Amino acid sequence: MIHTTFYLRRLHSLCGLLVLGMVLFEHIFTNSMAILGPEGLNTALEMMELIPKPIFIGLEIGGIAIPLLFHGIYGIYIALQAKNNPQNYGYVRNWNFALQRWTAWFLVVFLIWHVGYLRCYVKGVTGTPISFELLQNFFQNPVVVVLYVIGMWAAIFHFCNGISTFCMTWGITKGPRSQKVISCISMLLCAGMCLITLVFMGSYFVY
Protein backbone atom coordinates (compact mmCIF):
# COMPACT_ATOMS: atom_id res chain seq x y z
CA MET A 1 0.00 0.00 0.00
CA ILE A 2 1.52 3.30 -1.04
CA HIS A 3 -1.60 5.46 -0.65
CA THR A 4 -0.77 7.76 -3.57
CA THR A 5 -4.17 9.47 -3.31
CA PHE A 6 -3.66 10.27 0.36
CA TYR A 7 -0.24 11.87 -0.13
CA LEU A 8 -1.32 13.78 -3.25
CA ARG A 9 -4.34 15.19 -1.42
CA ARG A 10 -2.30 16.22 1.59
CA LEU A 11 0.37 17.73 -0.64
CA HIS A 12 -2.36 19.62 -2.51
CA SER A 13 -3.61 20.98 0.81
CA LEU A 14 -0.14 21.98 2.11
CA CYS A 15 0.92 23.45 -1.20
CA GLY A 16 -2.22 25.56 -1.45
CA LEU A 17 -2.16 26.96 2.05
CA LEU A 18 1.54 27.41 2.74
CA VAL A 19 3.20 27.96 -0.64
CA LEU A 20 0.46 29.62 -2.69
CA GLY A 21 -0.78 31.44 0.42
CA MET A 22 2.70 32.98 0.64
CA VAL A 23 2.55 33.96 -3.03
CA LEU A 24 -0.82 35.63 -2.43
CA PHE A 25 0.48 37.53 0.62
CA GLU A 26 3.54 38.65 -1.35
CA HIS A 27 1.31 39.93 -4.15
CA ILE A 28 -0.95 41.83 -1.78
CA PHE A 29 2.02 43.24 0.15
CA THR A 30 3.95 44.41 -2.93
CA ASN A 31 0.89 45.68 -4.77
CA SER A 32 -0.38 47.59 -1.73
CA MET A 33 2.73 49.78 -2.14
CA ALA A 34 0.81 51.36 -5.02
CA ILE A 35 -1.25 53.10 -2.33
CA LEU A 36 1.85 55.26 -1.69
CA GLY A 37 1.90 56.30 -5.32
CA PRO A 38 4.17 55.51 -8.30
CA GLU A 39 7.42 55.81 -6.27
CA GLY A 40 6.05 53.46 -3.60
CA LEU A 41 5.34 50.61 -5.99
CA ASN A 42 8.35 51.20 -8.22
CA THR A 43 10.70 51.16 -5.19
CA ALA A 44 9.17 47.89 -4.01
CA LEU A 45 9.57 46.39 -7.50
CA GLU A 46 13.18 47.59 -7.74
CA MET A 47 13.91 46.03 -4.33
CA MET A 48 12.74 42.69 -5.72
CA GLU A 49 15.10 43.14 -8.66
CA LEU A 50 17.96 43.22 -6.13
CA ILE A 51 17.51 39.47 -5.60
CA PRO A 52 20.16 37.78 -7.79
CA LYS A 53 18.63 36.56 -11.05
CA PRO A 54 19.32 32.80 -10.63
CA ILE A 55 17.79 32.82 -7.13
CA PHE A 56 14.83 34.87 -8.34
CA ILE A 57 14.13 32.53 -11.27
CA GLY A 58 14.62 29.52 -8.96
CA LEU A 59 12.07 30.97 -6.53
CA GLU A 60 9.65 31.67 -9.35
CA ILE A 61 9.89 28.13 -10.67
CA GLY A 62 10.12 26.23 -7.37
CA GLY A 63 7.96 28.52 -5.25
CA ILE A 64 5.30 29.58 -7.73
CA ALA A 65 5.23 27.73 -11.06
CA ILE A 66 5.52 24.11 -9.86
CA PRO A 67 3.22 24.46 -6.81
CA LEU A 68 0.70 26.42 -8.88
CA LEU A 69 0.67 23.87 -11.70
CA PHE A 70 0.35 20.96 -9.27
CA HIS A 71 -2.34 22.65 -7.17
CA GLY A 72 -4.19 23.75 -10.30
CA ILE A 73 -4.08 20.49 -12.22
CA TYR A 74 -4.80 18.22 -9.24
CA GLY A 75 -7.41 20.78 -8.14
CA ILE A 76 -9.24 20.44 -11.46
CA TYR A 77 -9.32 16.68 -10.86
CA ILE A 78 -10.78 17.27 -7.36
CA ALA A 79 -13.31 19.85 -8.59
CA LEU A 80 -14.53 17.39 -11.23
CA GLN A 81 -15.45 14.93 -8.46
CA ALA A 82 -18.03 17.31 -6.99
CA LYS A 83 -21.61 17.88 -8.04
CA ASN A 84 -22.33 21.23 -6.38
CA ASN A 85 -25.79 21.33 -4.80
CA PRO A 86 -26.25 24.54 -2.78
CA GLN A 87 -29.59 25.14 -4.50
CA ASN A 88 -31.00 22.14 -2.57
CA TYR A 89 -28.76 22.25 0.50
CA GLY A 90 -28.25 25.97 1.08
CA TYR A 91 -26.07 25.80 4.21
CA VAL A 92 -23.19 28.27 4.61
CA ARG A 93 -20.52 25.59 4.45
CA ASN A 94 -22.06 24.05 1.35
CA TRP A 95 -22.10 27.47 -0.36
CA ASN A 96 -18.46 27.87 0.60
CA PHE A 97 -17.75 24.40 -0.81
CA ALA A 98 -19.34 25.38 -4.14
CA LEU A 99 -17.66 28.81 -4.14
CA GLN A 100 -14.30 27.13 -3.48
CA ARG A 101 -14.76 25.23 -6.76
CA TRP A 102 -16.27 28.11 -8.75
CA THR A 103 -13.45 30.46 -7.72
CA ALA A 104 -11.02 27.69 -8.67
CA TRP A 105 -12.42 27.49 -12.21
CA PHE A 106 -12.26 31.25 -12.56
CA LEU A 107 -8.68 31.31 -11.24
CA VAL A 108 -7.48 28.66 -13.68
CA VAL A 109 -8.48 30.91 -16.58
CA PHE A 110 -7.52 34.16 -14.87
CA LEU A 111 -4.05 32.97 -13.87
CA ILE A 112 -3.25 31.66 -17.35
CA TRP A 113 -4.04 35.17 -18.62
CA HIS A 114 -2.32 36.99 -15.73
CA VAL A 115 0.91 34.95 -15.73
CA GLY A 116 0.89 34.49 -19.49
CA TYR A 117 0.50 38.18 -20.27
CA LEU A 118 2.30 40.09 -17.50
CA ARG A 119 5.08 37.66 -16.55
CA CYS A 120 5.71 35.64 -19.71
CA TYR A 121 4.85 38.14 -22.46
CA VAL A 122 5.45 41.65 -21.07
CA LYS A 123 8.34 40.91 -18.71
CA GLY A 124 9.71 37.80 -20.41
CA VAL A 125 9.31 38.30 -24.15
CA THR A 126 9.34 42.09 -24.55
CA GLY A 127 11.66 42.60 -21.58
CA THR A 128 9.65 45.55 -20.26
CA PRO A 129 10.03 45.85 -16.48
CA ILE A 130 6.75 45.97 -14.55
CA SER A 131 6.13 49.45 -13.16
CA PHE A 132 3.34 51.60 -11.77
CA GLU A 133 3.05 53.40 -15.11
CA LEU A 134 2.80 50.13 -17.06
CA LEU A 135 0.04 48.82 -14.79
CA GLN A 136 -1.76 52.18 -14.85
CA ASN A 137 -1.78 51.97 -18.62
CA PHE A 138 -2.92 48.31 -18.47
CA PHE A 139 -5.81 49.26 -16.17
CA GLN A 140 -7.11 51.96 -18.54
CA ASN A 141 -9.45 49.27 -19.85
CA PRO A 142 -12.33 48.92 -17.33
CA VAL A 143 -12.88 45.25 -18.30
CA VAL A 144 -9.31 44.47 -17.25
CA VAL A 145 -9.85 46.25 -13.93
CA VAL A 146 -13.07 44.35 -13.20
CA LEU A 147 -11.49 41.00 -14.13
CA TYR A 148 -8.42 41.76 -11.98
CA VAL A 149 -10.52 42.73 -8.94
CA ILE A 150 -12.64 39.57 -9.34
CA GLY A 151 -9.46 37.53 -9.84
CA MET A 152 -7.94 38.89 -6.63
CA TRP A 153 -11.17 38.42 -4.67
CA ALA A 154 -11.51 34.88 -5.99
CA ALA A 155 -7.94 34.06 -4.95
CA ILE A 156 -8.45 35.66 -1.53
CA PHE A 157 -11.71 33.79 -0.89
CA HIS A 158 -10.20 30.53 -2.14
CA PHE A 159 -7.25 30.99 0.22
CA CYS A 160 -9.28 32.08 3.27
CA ASN A 161 -11.91 29.35 2.91
CA GLY A 162 -8.93 27.06 2.37
CA ILE A 163 -7.68 27.93 5.87
CA SER A 164 -10.95 26.59 7.36
CA THR A 165 -10.94 23.39 5.32
CA PHE A 166 -7.19 22.91 5.86
CA CYS A 167 -7.83 22.88 9.61
CA MET A 168 -10.54 20.22 9.16
CA THR A 169 -8.51 18.13 6.73
CA TRP A 170 -5.53 18.04 9.07
CA GLY A 171 -7.75 17.30 12.07
CA ILE A 172 -6.76 20.57 13.79
CA THR A 173 -10.31 21.85 14.29
CA LYS A 174 -12.50 18.93 15.23
CA GLY A 175 -15.50 20.28 17.12
CA PRO A 176 -18.10 22.78 15.88
CA ARG A 177 -16.90 25.60 18.17
CA SER A 178 -13.29 25.57 16.99
CA GLN A 179 -14.41 25.21 13.37
CA LYS A 180 -16.67 28.23 13.78
CA VAL A 181 -13.90 30.33 15.37
CA ILE A 182 -11.46 29.52 12.56
CA SER A 183 -14.04 30.18 9.86
CA CYS A 184 -14.93 33.55 11.45
CA ILE A 185 -11.25 34.54 11.63
CA SER A 186 -10.61 33.44 8.05
CA MET A 187 -13.66 35.30 6.73
CA LEU A 188 -12.54 38.47 8.58
CA LEU A 189 -9.12 38.03 6.97
CA CYS A 190 -10.90 37.57 3.64
CA ALA A 191 -12.85 40.82 4.07
CA GLY A 192 -9.71 42.70 5.09
CA MET A 193 -7.65 41.44 2.15
CA CYS A 194 -10.47 42.17 -0.31
CA LEU A 195 -10.66 45.73 1.01
CA ILE A 196 -6.90 46.27 0.67
CA THR A 197 -7.13 44.97 -2.91
CA LEU A 198 -9.86 47.48 -3.71
CA VAL A 199 -7.79 50.31 -2.23
CA PHE A 200 -4.56 49.52 -4.14
CA MET A 201 -6.48 48.96 -7.37
CA GLY A 202 -8.14 52.33 -6.82
CA SER A 203 -4.80 54.06 -6.38
CA TYR A 204 -4.10 53.65 -10.13
CA PHE A 205 -6.97 56.06 -10.76
CA VAL A 206 -5.93 58.57 -8.10
CA TYR A 207 -2.31 59.23 -9.05
Added chain:
Amino acid sequence: MAEKVRFIIERQDAPDAKPYNQEFDVDYRPGLNVVASLMEIQKNPVTVDGKKVPPVVWECNCLEKVCGACMMVINGKAQQACCALVDNLKKPIKLQPARTFPVIRDLLIDRSRMFEALKRIQGWIELDGSWENRDAPIQNPYTARTAYEISRCMTCGCCLEACPNVGPQSDFIGPAPTVQAYLFNLHPLGKFDAPKRLNVLMEKGGITSCGNSQNCEAVCPKSIKLTKYLAQLNRDVNIQALKNIFDN
Protein backbone atom coordinates in the same frame (compact mmCIF):
# COMPACT_ATOMS: atom_id res chain seq x y z
CA MET B 1 -64.95 18.08 0.31
CA ALA B 2 -61.82 17.19 2.21
CA GLU B 3 -58.70 19.29 1.70
CA LYS B 4 -56.31 17.72 -0.81
CA VAL B 5 -52.53 17.52 -0.75
CA ARG B 6 -50.83 17.52 -4.15
CA PHE B 7 -47.85 15.20 -4.71
CA ILE B 8 -45.54 15.39 -7.73
CA ILE B 9 -43.76 12.06 -7.94
CA GLU B 10 -40.77 11.37 -10.16
CA ARG B 11 -41.35 7.88 -11.49
CA GLN B 12 -39.20 5.45 -13.38
CA ASP B 13 -40.42 2.10 -14.68
CA ALA B 14 -37.09 0.25 -14.75
CA PRO B 15 -33.43 0.85 -13.79
CA ASP B 16 -32.56 2.17 -17.25
CA ALA B 17 -35.93 3.72 -18.13
CA LYS B 18 -36.46 7.45 -18.55
CA PRO B 19 -37.89 9.21 -15.48
CA TYR B 20 -41.21 11.06 -15.76
CA ASN B 21 -43.44 12.99 -13.36
CA GLN B 22 -46.95 12.07 -12.23
CA GLU B 23 -49.22 14.08 -9.94
CA PHE B 24 -51.52 12.66 -7.28
CA ASP B 25 -53.95 14.18 -4.79
CA VAL B 26 -54.28 12.73 -1.30
CA ASP B 27 -56.96 13.59 1.26
CA TYR B 28 -55.45 15.69 4.03
CA ARG B 29 -55.74 14.52 7.61
CA PRO B 30 -53.96 15.82 10.72
CA GLY B 31 -50.55 14.24 11.27
CA LEU B 32 -50.35 12.92 7.71
CA ASN B 33 -46.81 11.99 6.66
CA VAL B 34 -45.27 11.10 3.30
CA VAL B 35 -45.29 7.32 3.83
CA ALA B 36 -48.97 7.38 4.82
CA SER B 37 -49.68 9.48 1.73
CA LEU B 38 -47.86 6.98 -0.47
CA MET B 39 -49.99 4.22 1.09
CA GLU B 40 -53.13 6.18 0.13
CA ILE B 41 -51.82 6.51 -3.42
CA GLN B 42 -51.12 2.77 -3.46
CA LYS B 43 -54.74 2.05 -2.50
CA ASN B 44 -56.05 4.22 -5.29
CA PRO B 45 -53.34 4.91 -7.86
CA VAL B 46 -55.20 7.48 -9.95
CA THR B 47 -53.43 10.63 -11.13
CA VAL B 48 -54.95 14.10 -10.97
CA ASP B 49 -55.97 13.66 -14.63
CA GLY B 50 -58.08 10.67 -13.58
CA LYS B 51 -55.75 8.15 -15.23
CA LYS B 52 -55.34 4.81 -13.44
CA VAL B 53 -51.61 3.99 -13.26
CA PRO B 54 -49.48 1.25 -11.69
CA PRO B 55 -49.03 2.03 -7.96
CA VAL B 56 -45.91 3.95 -6.95
CA VAL B 57 -43.11 1.70 -5.71
CA TRP B 58 -41.17 2.74 -2.61
CA GLU B 59 -39.59 1.10 0.41
CA CYS B 60 -40.45 1.42 4.08
CA ASN B 61 -40.27 -0.74 7.12
CA CYS B 62 -40.17 0.50 10.71
CA LEU B 63 -42.14 3.77 10.26
CA GLU B 64 -40.29 5.31 13.22
CA LYS B 65 -36.97 6.60 11.87
CA VAL B 66 -34.97 3.56 12.92
CA CYS B 67 -34.53 1.38 9.82
CA GLY B 68 -33.58 3.97 7.20
CA ALA B 69 -35.41 2.21 4.37
CA CYS B 70 -37.78 5.04 3.35
CA MET B 71 -35.07 7.61 2.56
CA MET B 72 -36.02 9.67 -0.49
CA VAL B 73 -35.62 13.21 -1.80
CA ILE B 74 -38.57 15.26 -0.57
CA ASN B 75 -38.77 18.83 -1.92
CA GLY B 76 -35.13 18.58 -2.94
CA LYS B 77 -33.79 17.34 0.40
CA ALA B 78 -32.86 13.77 1.33
CA GLN B 79 -34.88 12.62 4.33
CA GLN B 80 -36.93 9.80 5.85
CA ALA B 81 -40.42 9.72 4.36
CA CYS B 82 -41.89 8.22 7.54
CA CYS B 83 -41.16 11.27 9.65
CA ALA B 84 -41.68 13.91 6.95
CA LEU B 85 -44.95 15.47 8.09
CA VAL B 86 -47.11 16.94 5.36
CA ASP B 87 -47.83 19.94 7.63
CA ASN B 88 -44.15 20.89 7.61
CA LEU B 89 -43.66 20.59 3.83
CA LYS B 90 -44.13 23.14 1.09
CA LYS B 91 -46.96 22.20 -1.29
CA PRO B 92 -47.06 20.69 -3.83
CA ILE B 93 -44.79 18.04 -2.34
CA LYS B 94 -42.17 16.77 -4.77
CA LEU B 95 -40.90 13.21 -4.26
CA GLN B 96 -37.82 11.93 -6.07
CA PRO B 97 -35.64 8.85 -5.68
CA ALA B 98 -32.16 9.43 -4.19
CA ARG B 99 -30.25 9.29 -7.46
CA THR B 100 -26.85 8.97 -5.80
CA PHE B 101 -27.91 5.32 -5.65
CA PRO B 102 -29.05 3.18 -8.59
CA VAL B 103 -32.83 3.51 -8.99
CA ILE B 104 -34.63 0.16 -9.21
CA ARG B 105 -38.12 1.51 -9.78
CA ASP B 106 -39.91 4.77 -8.90
CA LEU B 107 -38.69 5.73 -5.42
CA LEU B 108 -37.06 2.37 -4.71
CA ILE B 109 -33.27 2.50 -4.74
CA ASP B 110 -30.43 0.02 -4.36
CA ARG B 111 -28.40 1.02 -1.30
CA SER B 112 -25.97 -1.88 -1.43
CA ARG B 113 -22.98 0.39 -2.14
CA MET B 114 -23.08 1.42 1.54
CA PHE B 115 -22.89 -2.20 2.65
CA GLU B 116 -20.02 -2.83 0.24
CA ALA B 117 -18.28 0.19 1.79
CA LEU B 118 -18.82 -1.21 5.30
CA LYS B 119 -17.14 -4.42 4.17
CA ARG B 120 -14.26 -2.36 2.84
CA ILE B 121 -13.66 -0.46 6.08
CA GLN B 122 -14.11 -3.66 8.12
CA GLY B 123 -17.26 -2.50 9.86
CA TRP B 124 -17.22 -5.38 12.31
CA ILE B 125 -15.15 -6.73 15.18
CA GLU B 126 -12.99 -9.82 14.88
CA LEU B 127 -13.82 -12.19 17.74
CA ASP B 128 -12.03 -15.39 18.61
CA GLY B 129 -14.19 -16.41 21.53
CA SER B 130 -16.53 -15.12 24.18
CA TRP B 131 -16.17 -14.00 27.76
CA GLU B 132 -17.94 -14.42 31.05
CA ASN B 133 -19.58 -11.12 31.97
CA ARG B 134 -17.03 -10.20 34.65
CA ASP B 135 -13.96 -10.94 32.50
CA ALA B 136 -15.13 -9.25 29.32
CA PRO B 137 -13.27 -6.18 28.04
CA ILE B 138 -15.29 -3.10 28.88
CA GLN B 139 -16.31 -0.13 26.77
CA ASN B 140 -14.38 2.98 27.66
CA PRO B 141 -16.97 4.91 29.72
CA TYR B 142 -15.60 8.21 28.37
CA THR B 143 -16.23 7.29 24.74
CA ALA B 144 -19.31 5.11 25.24
CA ARG B 145 -21.66 8.03 24.58
CA THR B 146 -19.91 8.76 21.28
CA ALA B 147 -19.94 5.09 20.32
CA TYR B 148 -23.66 4.92 21.06
CA GLU B 149 -24.30 8.02 18.99
CA ILE B 150 -22.47 6.64 15.94
CA SER B 151 -23.98 3.18 16.40
CA ARG B 152 -27.43 4.67 15.75
CA CYS B 153 -26.50 5.13 12.07
CA MET B 154 -29.14 3.26 10.06
CA THR B 155 -27.37 3.43 6.65
CA CYS B 156 -30.34 5.35 5.28
CA GLY B 157 -28.05 7.17 2.85
CA CYS B 158 -29.23 10.77 3.47
CA CYS B 159 -25.63 11.87 3.96
CA LEU B 160 -24.49 10.22 0.73
CA GLU B 161 -27.34 11.80 -1.21
CA ALA B 162 -26.61 15.28 0.20
CA CYS B 163 -22.81 15.03 -0.14
CA PRO B 164 -21.64 16.79 -3.32
CA ASN B 165 -18.64 14.45 -3.46
CA VAL B 166 -20.65 11.21 -3.56
CA GLY B 167 -22.04 10.12 -6.90
CA PRO B 168 -21.14 8.53 -10.21
CA GLN B 169 -18.53 11.26 -10.80
CA SER B 170 -16.51 10.21 -7.74
CA ASP B 171 -15.48 7.04 -5.90
CA PHE B 172 -16.02 8.43 -2.37
CA ILE B 173 -17.56 5.75 -0.14
CA GLY B 174 -19.48 8.50 1.68
CA PRO B 175 -19.73 9.93 5.19
CA ALA B 176 -21.74 7.15 6.89
CA PRO B 177 -19.42 4.20 6.16
CA THR B 178 -16.34 6.36 6.79
CA VAL B 179 -17.51 7.38 10.25
CA GLN B 180 -18.42 3.76 11.07
CA ALA B 181 -14.68 3.06 10.98
CA TYR B 182 -14.33 5.38 13.97
CA LEU B 183 -17.08 3.49 15.86
CA PHE B 184 -15.25 0.19 15.45
CA ASN B 185 -11.90 1.82 16.27
CA LEU B 186 -13.40 2.91 19.62
CA HIS B 187 -14.44 -0.59 20.56
CA PRO B 188 -12.22 -2.34 23.17
CA LEU B 189 -11.60 -5.23 20.75
CA GLY B 190 -12.22 -3.40 17.49
CA LYS B 191 -9.34 -1.04 18.21
CA PHE B 192 -6.83 -3.81 17.47
CA ASP B 193 -7.75 -3.48 13.80
CA ALA B 194 -7.71 0.33 13.85
CA PRO B 195 -4.52 0.61 11.73
CA LYS B 196 -6.12 -1.67 9.14
CA ARG B 197 -9.25 0.50 8.95
CA LEU B 198 -7.25 3.73 8.82
CA ASN B 199 -5.10 2.37 6.00
CA VAL B 200 -8.24 1.54 4.04
CA LEU B 201 -9.54 5.07 4.61
CA MET B 202 -6.28 6.44 3.12
CA GLU B 203 -6.95 4.63 -0.14
CA LYS B 204 -8.73 6.11 -3.15
CA GLY B 205 -12.38 6.82 -2.35
CA GLY B 206 -11.65 6.97 1.37
CA ILE B 207 -11.61 9.93 3.72
CA THR B 208 -9.43 12.07 1.45
CA SER B 209 -12.44 12.45 -0.86
CA CYS B 210 -14.24 14.44 1.85
CA GLY B 211 -14.49 18.08 0.76
CA ASN B 212 -15.87 19.51 4.03
CA SER B 213 -19.18 20.69 2.61
CA GLN B 214 -20.65 19.44 5.91
CA ASN B 215 -24.00 18.63 4.29
CA CYS B 216 -23.83 15.15 5.86
CA GLU B 217 -24.20 16.43 9.39
CA ALA B 218 -26.90 18.92 8.41
CA VAL B 219 -29.13 16.22 6.91
CA CYS B 220 -28.38 13.28 9.24
CA PRO B 221 -31.80 12.20 10.62
CA LYS B 222 -30.05 10.64 13.64
CA SER B 223 -28.14 13.87 14.48
CA ILE B 224 -24.78 12.10 14.34
CA LYS B 225 -21.98 14.67 14.53
CA LEU B 226 -20.44 13.31 11.34
CA THR B 227 -18.10 16.24 10.65
CA LYS B 228 -16.59 16.00 14.11
CA TYR B 229 -15.80 12.31 13.63
CA LEU B 230 -14.54 12.91 10.09
CA ALA B 231 -12.11 15.50 11.52
CA GLN B 232 -11.08 12.99 14.20
CA LEU B 233 -10.49 10.37 11.50
CA ASN B 234 -8.47 12.93 9.53
CA ARG B 235 -6.30 13.33 12.61
CA ASP B 236 -6.05 9.55 12.97
CA VAL B 237 -5.09 8.89 9.34
CA ASN B 238 -2.42 11.61 9.49
CA ILE B 239 -0.88 9.94 12.53
CA GLN B 240 -1.22 6.55 10.82
CA ALA B 241 0.60 7.94 7.78
CA LEU B 242 3.49 9.07 9.99
CA LYS B 243 3.56 5.61 11.57
CA ASN B 244 3.59 4.01 8.10
CA ILE B 245 6.58 6.16 7.16
CA PHE B 246 8.65 6.01 10.33
CA ASP B 247 7.80 2.62 11.84
CA ASN B 248 9.66 0.85 9.07
